[in-house]
Amino acid sequence: MSGIISLLTDFGLADNFVGAMKGVILKVNPRARIIDICHNIQPQSIIEAAFLLKGSFKFFPKRTVHLVVVDPGVGSGRRKILVKTKNYYFIAPDNGVLALALKEEPPLKIIELANDKYFLKPVSDTFQARDIFAPVAAYVSKGEDIYKFGRQIKAIKASELPKVKAKNNELAGEIIYIDRFGNLVSNIDKETLRNFIKNKKFKISIKDKTIDGLSRSYAEGLKNKPLALIGSFNSLEIALNCGSARDYLRAGKGTKIKIKVKRF
Amino acid sequence: MSGIISLLTDFGLADNFVGAMKGVILKVNPRARIIDICHNIQPQSIIEAAFLLKGSFKFFPKRTVHLVVVDPGVGSGRRKILVKTKNYYFIAPDNGVLALALKEEPPLKIIELANDKYFLKPVSDTFQARDIFAPVAAYVSKGEDIYKFGRQIKAIKASELPKVKAKNNELAGEIIYIDRFGNLVSNIDKETLRNFIKNKKFKISIKDKTIDGLSRSYAEGLKNKPLALIGSFNSLEIALNCGSARDYLRAGKGTKIKIKVKRF
Amino acid sequence: MSGIISLLTDFGLADNFVGAMKGVILKVNPRARIIDICHNIQPQSIIEAAFLLKGSFKFFPKRTVHLVVVDPGVGSGRRKILVKTKNYYFIAPDNGVLALALKEEPPLKIIELANDKYFLKPVSDTFQARDIFAPVAAYVSKGEDIYKFGRQIKAIKASELPKVKAKNNELAGEIIYIDRFGNLVSNIDKETLRNFIKNKKFKISIKDKTIDGLSRSYAEGLKNKPLALIGSFNSLEIALNCGSARDYLRAGKGTKIKIKVKRF
Numbered sequence: 001m002s003g004i005i006s007l008l009t010d011f012g013l014a015d016n017f018v019g020a021m022k023g024v025i026l027k028v029n030p031r032a033r034i035i036d037i038c039h040n041i042q043p044q045s046i047i048e049a050a051f052l053l054k055g056s057f058k059f060f061p062k063r064t065v066h067l068v069v070v071d072p073g074v075g076s077g078r079r080k081i082l083v084k085t086k087n088y089y090f091i092a093p094d095n096g097v098l099a100l101a102l103k104e105e106p107p108l109k110i111i112e113l114a115n116d117k118y119f120l121k122p123v124s125d126t127f128q129a130r131d132i133f134a135p136v137a138a139y140v141s142k143g144e145d146i147y148k149f150g151r152q153i154k155a156i157k158a159s160e161l162p163k164v165k166a167k168n169n170e171l172a173g174e175i176i177y178i179d180r181f182g183n184l185v186s187n188i189d190k191e192t193l194r195n196f197i198k199n200k201k202f203k204i205s206i207k208d209k210t211i212d213g214l215s216r217s218y219a220e221g222l223k224n225k226p227l228a229l230i231g232s233f234n235s236l237e238i239a240l241n242c243g244s245a246r247d248y249l250r251a252g253k254g255t256k257i258k259i260k261v262k263r264f
Numbered sequence: 265m266s267g268i269i270s271l272l273t274d275f276g277l278a279d280n281f282v283g284a285m286k287g288v289i290l291k292v293n294p295r296a297r298i299i300d301i302c303h304n305i306q307p308q309s310i311i312e313a314a315f316l317l318k319g320s321f322k323f324f325p326k327r328t329v330h331l332v333v334v335d336p337g338v339g340s341g342r343r344k345i346l347v348k349t350k351n352y353y354f355i356a357p358d359n360g361v362l363a364l365a366l367k368e369e370p371p372l373k374i375i376e377l378a379n380d381k382y383f384l385k386p387v388s389d390t391f392q393a394r395d396i397f398a399p400v401a402a403y404v405s406k407g408e409d410i411y412k413f414g415r416q417i418k419a420i421k422a423s424e425l426p427k428v429k430a431k432n433n434e435l436a437g438e439i440i441y442i443d444r445f446g447n448l449v450s451n452i453d454k455e456t457l458r459n460f461i462k463n464k465k466f467k468i469s470i471k472d473k474t475i476d477g478l479s480r481s482y483a484e485g486l487k488n489k490p491l492a493l494i495g496s497f498n499s500l501e502i503a504l505n506c507g508s509a510r511d512y513l514r515a516g517k518g519t520k521i522k523i524k525v526k527r528f
Numbered sequence: 529m530s531g532i533i534s535l536l537t538d539f540g541l542a543d544n545f546v547g548a549m550k551g552v553i554l555k556v557n558p559r560a561r562i563i564d565i566c567h568n569i570q571p572q573s574i575i576e577a578a579f580l581l582k583g584s585f586k587f588f589p590k591r592t593v594h595l596v597v598v599d600p601g602v603g604s605g606r607r608k609i610l611v612k613t614k615n616y617y618f619i620a621p622d623n624g625v626l627a628l629a630l631k632e633e634p635p636l637k638i639i640e641l642a643n644d645k646y647f648l649k650p651v652s653d654t655f656q657a658r659d660i661f662a663p664v665a666a667y668v669s670k671g672e673d674i675y676k677f678g679r680q681i682k683a684i685k686a687s688e689l690p691k692v693k694a695k696n697n698e699l700a701g702e703i704i705y706i707d708r709f710g711n712l713v714s715n716i717d718k719e720t721l722r723n724f725i726k727n728k729k730f731k732i733s734i735k736d737k738t739i740d741g742l743s744r745s746y747a748e749g750l751k752n753k754p755l756a757l758i759g760s761f762n763s764l765e766i767a768l769n770c771g772s773a774r775d776y777l778r779a780g781k782g783t784k785i786k787i788k789v790k791r792f
Contacts, residue, residue, distance in 0.1 A: 004554060006547065012444035013277065013541065016316040017496075019270065019301030023323035026268060026299070030325060034299075035554070035562075037547030043445050044506050052544040059551035059658065061558060072506050075481025125481040127496035130323065180540035181571050217603025217653040232545075232655035242572050242600050276708035277541065280580040281760075283534065283565030287587035290532060290563070294589060298563075307709050308770050336770050339745025389745040391760035394587065 002063040004033045005137050008053055009069045009129065010041035017127070021134040024120060028138030035060070044072040046097050050159050051177055054100040055233045057088060066101075067137040068092040075125030080113040080132060081156055082140065082149055089146075091137050093128075096159030107156070114150035161187045171196045171259040175206075175251055177233070182244025186257050188236040193259065201262040204228045206238055207249045224248070266327040268297045269401050272317055273333045273393065274305035281391070285398040288384060292402030299324070308336040310361050314423050315441055318364040319497045321352060330365075331401040332356040339389030344377040344396060345420060346404065346413055353410075355401050357392075360423030371420070378414035425451045435460045435523035439470075439515055441497070446508025450521050452500040457523065465526040468492045470502055471513045488512070530591040532561045533665050536581055537597045537657065538569035545655070549662040552648060556666030563588070572600040574625050578687050579705055582628040583761045585616060594629075595665040596620040603653030608641040608660060609684055610668065610677055617674075619665050621656075624687025635684070642678035689715045699724045699787035703734075703779055705761070710772025714785050716764040721787065729790040732756045734766055735777045752776070 005025060011017040018039055025032050037056050041049045049070040057066050071078075071093040079094035085105045090098050091113075113132060116123070118139050120131040136149060164173045164187055173188040184206070204211040211228045221227040221241030226249060231237035238245045238257070245251065269289060275281040282303055289296050301320050305313045313334040321330050335342075335357045343358035349369040354362050355377075377396060380387070382403050384395040400413060428451055429436045437452040448470070468475040475492045485491040485505030490513060495501035502509045502521070509515065533553060539545040546567055553560050565584050569577045577598040585594050599606075599621040607622035613633045618626050619641075641660060644651070646667050648659040664677060692701045692715055701716040712734070732739040739756045749755040749769030754777060759765035766773045766785070773779065 002554075002558065004558075006551070008544075008547075013300075013302065014304045015443045016272075016302045016320040017443075019272075019299060020320050020323045020496075022299045023270070023301075023320065023325070023328070026266075026297070027323070027325045030266065030268075030297075033554070033558075035547060035550045036541075037551075038541065038544045040542045056544040056548050056551065059548045059555070061551070061555045064551070073483045076483035124496055126493060126501075130496065179543045179545075219601045219604035229654060232548075232652055232658065237654075277564075277566065278568045279707045280536075280566050280584040281707075283536075283563060284584050284587045284760075286563045287534070287565075287584065287589070287592070290530075290561070291587070291589045294530065294532075294561075337747045340747035388760055390757060390765075394760065 002061045003029065003031050003141050004035060004061055004064040005141050006035045006037050006056070006060055006064055006066045007039070008037040008041070008049055008056070008066070009039050010043050010045065010049065011039050011069070011129070013039055017129070020130050024130055024134040025138040028135050029142045032138055032141050041070055044070060046070050046095055047159055047161065048177065049097050050100040051161065053098065054104065057101050057105070060088070062087045063089070065089040065091060065137050065141045067133055068097050069129040069133055070097055071095070071129065074128050080128070081153070082111040082113055082136065082146060083107045083156070084109040084146055089140050091133055091140065094157050096157045098156060099159040100161070102156070109146060110153050110156055111146050112150045112153045115148060118149060164188050164192055166196060169261045173236070173257050175253055175255040175257060178246050178253065182240070182246035183231060184238040184245050184249070184251050184255070185231060185233050186236045186238070188257070188259065190230045190234050193236055196259065197261055203260055203262060204236070204238070205258045205260070206255065207251060209249065211238070266325045267293065267295050267405050268299060268325055268328040269405050270299045270301050270320070270324055270328055270330045271303070272301040272305070272313055272320070272330070273303050274307050274309065274313065275303050275333070275393070277303055281393070284394050288394055288398040289402040292399050293406045296402055296405050305334055308334060310334050310359055311423055311425065312441065313361050314364040315425065317362070318368065321365050321369070324352070326351045327353070329353040329355060329401050329405045331397055332361050333393040333397055334361055335359070335393065338392050344392070345417070346375040346377055346400065346410060347371045347420070348373040348410055353404050355397055355404065358421050360421045362420060363423040364425070366420070373410060374417050374420055375410050376414045376417045379412060382413060428452050428456055430460060433525045437500070437521050439517055439519040439521060442510050442517065446504070446510035447495060448502040448509050448513070448515050448519070449495060449497050450500045450502070452521070452523065454494045454498050457500055460523065461525055467524055467526060468500070468502070469522045469524070470519065471515060473513065475502070530589045531557065531559050531669050532563060532589055532592040533669050534563045534565050534584070534588055534592055534594045535567070536565040536569070536577055536584070536594070537567050538571050538573065538577065539567050539597070539657070541567055545657070548658050552658055552662040553666040556663050557670045560666055560669050569598055572598060574598050574623055575687055575689065576705065577625050578628040579689065581626070582632065585629050585633070588616070590615045591617070593617040593619060593665050593669045595661055596625050597657040597661055598625055599623070599657065602656050608656070609681070610639040610641055610664065610674060611635045611684070612637040612674055617668050619661055619668065622685050624685045626684060627687040628689070630684070637674060638681050638684055639674050640678045640681045643676060646677060692716050692720055694724060697789045701764070701785050703781055703783040703785060706774050706781065710768070710774035711759060712766040712773050712777070712779050712783070713759060713761050714764045714766070716785070716787065718758050718762050721764055724787065725789055731788055731790060732764070732766070733786045733788070734783065735779060737777065739766070
């Protein structure tokens with residue numbers, strides 16, 4: 001085992017929630033290495049966490065345990081799952097938060113967490129990240145046999161990004177994520193874009209602006225002129241060199257973006 | 265020694281204060297494992313730090329060194345202390361910040377930090393977390409004899425949460441903490457509530473709303489209908505399923521909350 | 529090697545950028561110890577990062593690898609450098625972000641990062657912190673020979689804080705940094721101040737307020753009366769005891785501050 005546990009939650013950093021989880025992990029596995037992916041997921045936004053997980057999990061060493069807790073159903077009947085893939089372990093509530101990552105790295109085994117021998121007692125109904133997920137992640141990181149945590153199940157809940165629509169010579173997507181710099185990340189991934197434009201010239205429309213083709217880097221952009229590029233999420237991204245495309249375009253999640261192949 | 269040091273401060277994450285402390289710790293003990301409990305305590309709020317420490321310290325492995333720095337008196341005459349309890353070490357300015365935790369885990373020894381052999385020189389009058397507390401915590405985490413840091417003292421400064429008042433069939437408390445999700449945490453802890461209601465039915469009043477008894481989990485709540493439960497701080501908490509009770513009720517720290525046993 | 533890598537970036541904590549970098553580091557060096565100095569540098573503010581690095585790097589153990597990424601020129605032609613000094617390694621884009629630290633700790637060797645054997649492939653044009661800087665830092669932390677990363681170069685880009693001006697009996701500086709507590713940090717460092725006032729009495733003017741000489745600690749200040757002291761950045765700082773000097777004085781970066789030696 002690598003002993004590495006990554007954390008991705010909507011707990012924020014204003015409270016002691018993440019700290020308590022880490023204490024619990026170290027109680028079980030004092031050698032665990034805990035790495036924060038992000039704790040500032042918008043409260044209860046399963047799809048945002050799913051998107052950031054998809055963009056992060058592969059950068060970690062093999063056998064990393066990815067613990068993802070965005071859990072609006074905490075304490076209700078939703079299942080809690082442990083997924084083994086070729087390279088990683090994933091632990092999360094079964095609410096779709098793993099779905100985008102597992103499309104890229106298919107599950108080999110899915111276990112429903114049920115054996116309370118591995119839980120912190122008493123298990124609260126409001127903070128199972130601390131009482132269930134954290135200790136289980138720690139035991140997994142120590143190499144505990146995954147069949148001990150519960151019975152194997154077949155399928156997990158899905159979640160999906162908004163679909164890109166192709167029609168005639170137009171590809172219609174939308175902004176699905178906005179980063180700290182105000183870069184607007186769309187649901188049009190690199191492959192979808194490449195397959196659609198097939199080396200032809202194209203233009204991108206967002207709000208009342210039109211952008212000609214792709215730049216390679218943020219630094220290529222001119223002042224007050226938005227540019228488009230394939231960003232680190234491997235998706236079409238609208239940015240403003242040394243500025244915020246979000247503020248400049250007054251765009252947000254859901255803002256439409258269109259790709260048109262040029263006719264001449 | 266576990267070599268684990270937890271940090272709880274009001275230094276925030278916008279500056280380099282926490283990073284500098286961690287550097288100093290690793291200079292003294294390169295094997296120390298440093299875990300952040302929280303750095304976003306409201307500036308100078310001793311009681312908030314005391315409350316989060318009380319809700320966190322037990323989740324850490326035995327022999328963890330809990331370093332707590334909310335220190336409006338830095339550089340003045342306030343004492344700096346090291347407390348050994350059955351399971352942990354605590355290091356802090358002597359201003360009440362440890363008091364709530366030590367009510368649950370009584371001090372066995374209290375040492376006033378005085379031996380400047382263990383301090384970073386020169387000691388500044390504005391950042392003793394870096395120059396005094398961090399290196400001392402690192403030496404303690406390495407197993408240094410605690411009597412070497414200074415002389416033993418008898419008592420430390422107290423701090424207290426607002427008191428809950430019981431009168432006739434009413435229990436009167438208040439909101440003392442609000443978490444990232446807008447959940448309103450009161451000073452009425454589980455035991456006080458249980459002792460008061462003794463299995464009878466009861467209702468909870470906050471602002472102009474009345475809530476019937478307790479829910480078990482956030483997910484039980486209906487849209488736009490606040491619920492009450494015993495949360496992860498082991499206290500009565502008012503919440504809104506997938507929403508913010510703070511925003512919905514326009515409540516804040518100090519908002520009154522009342523429990524009334526039902527008469528029929 | 530110490531195996532310690534410090535991180536200082538403008539990536540914030542709202543996205544997965546820092547987490548992805550850490551994953552990459554651990555893939556290369558599973559034993560690396562990663563310490564965050566700060567990730568909340570104002571986007572693209574090279575000088576702010578340079579200032580915080582200068583105030584932090586010395587507090588880390590010898591042989592720490594300081595990785596600093598504020599990189600508005602990412603993907604453009606700017607160089608990427610590795611600097612070895614007597615006590616540390618520094619890795620950054622060559623845009624001035626290391627300049628203030630290296631004034632205190634002069635470079636012994638400067639290497640331009642060019643050997644893509646050490647890069648994550650494919651190298652993106654938008655996130656070279658993850659694809660170039662993080663893996664290189666990890667290899668350096670493992671003890672890789674620094675000449676393997678590229679050819680040696682002579683000089684790096686400069687950056688400078690605003691200059692302090694001395695004229696007759698007046699020293700004129702400005703606020704260059706404001707911390708979480710609203711303390712106003714000026715560009716007048718301790719030595720400059722001492723050399724100028726030479727044990728004479730002096731007063732400090734900022735906005736419409738006058739402050740008499742230095743206090744030693746924040747706690748010496750009276751309510752609603754700003755004080756001046758030499759803070760943890762080793763510079764003249766204006767503060768308000770248990771309050772925010774920024775809010776009280778409505779000051780900001782660039783606010784002028786003057787020192788006058790008293791005539792009688």
